[in-house]
Amino acid sequence: MKTVPVRYRLPVAYNTEIGRFVTRWAHLEWLLKETAYTLLQIDPKIGRLSVQEPGVSSYLTMLEDIARLKGVPVSINWAKLRSILQDMESFRNKLVHGIWVKDPSTKTPVLQQVKGSYKPEPGKKSVNAKIKPKGIRVSLKELKNAIKGIDRANQIIHEMKDEIEGNSNL
Numbered sequence: 001m002k003t004v005p006v007r008y009r010l011p012v013a014y015n016t017e018i019g020r021f022v023t024r025w026a027h028l029e030w031l032l033k034e035t036a037y038t039l040l041q042i043d044p045k046i047g048r049l050s051v052q053e054p055g056v057s058s059y060l061t062m063l064e065d066i067a068r069l070k071g072v073p074v075s076i077n078w079a080k081l082r083s084i085l086q087d088m089e090s091f092r093n094k095l096v097h098g099i100w101v102k103d104p105s106t107k108t109p110v111l112q113q114v115k116g117s118y119k120p121e122p123g124k125k126s127v128n129a130k131i132k133p134k135g136i137r138v139s140l141k142e143l144k145n146a147i148k149g150i151d152r153a154n155q156i157i158h159e160m161k162d163e164i165e166g167n168s169n170l
Contacts (some may be wrong), residue, residue, distance in 0.1 A: 002106070002108075003023060004101045004102055004103050004126060004135070005101065005102045006099060006100070006101055006102075007027055007100040007101050007102045007109060008100075010100060010109055013140055014109055014138075014143065015145060017140060017143035017147065018143065020147050021092070021095065021143060021146055021147050021150065022056075022092075022095075022096065023039065024147060024150040024151060024154065025150060027154060028056070028061050028150060028154050028157065029053075029056065029059075031051075031157045031158065031161065032038075032056065032059045032060070032063065032157060033047065033048075033051070033053070033059075034161060035063055035157065035160060035161045035164060036051055036059070036062065036063060036121070036167055037051070038067070038068065038164055038170070039063060039066045039072065039164055039170070040066065040159060041170060055063065055084075055085045055089060056085045056088075057085055057089060060078065060081060060082050060085060063065065063160075064078045067164065070169055070170070071169045072164055072167045072169050072170065073167070074160055074163055074164065075163065076092045076159070076160050081153065081156060081157075084149065084153060085153060086107060087163075088146065088149055088150060088153065090116075091146055093111050093115070093116075094111060094113055094115075094116075095138075096109040097114075097115060098112055098113055098114065098115075098136075099111070099112045099114060100112070101135060101136075102137055106137060108137045108138070108139055109138055110135045110136065110137055111135070111136045111137075111138050112133050112134070112135050112136075113129045113133060113134045113135075113136055114129055114130060114133045115129055115130065116129050117129055118134050119135070124166070134152060
């Protein structure tokens, strides 16, 4: 494993897009909470005190289970949204917990993955990133695409919340 210097400063465009990503992700988490409070028919103050805040994928499972138990039909594809959110959450965790480094072989900022695991090659055994960190080139285009994905997920969750609020079973 080669050692490369830590990068303390990113290009302004990267800082902007990372800020957008993090802000939109926070909004997504807030929407999921608000949807849970609506399904549970509790005041947001009570919800913030009493409802645990699991990861996004688990939150979605919780919402699906509550809707099913209450007989509230929701027209979204739960499995598809969960899969999309799992991928986004993984990227989010790498983005906010990873370390940016300077790799002399590229001008593209490199994010060092130091948690979780990864497959070095398709079909190979997973590697623990704590033991063998992995450098991931992150292009500006990739950041912008991730933001588009969060925007779409937020839209779907908004629609789901509106559908739940309009349901007579609550």
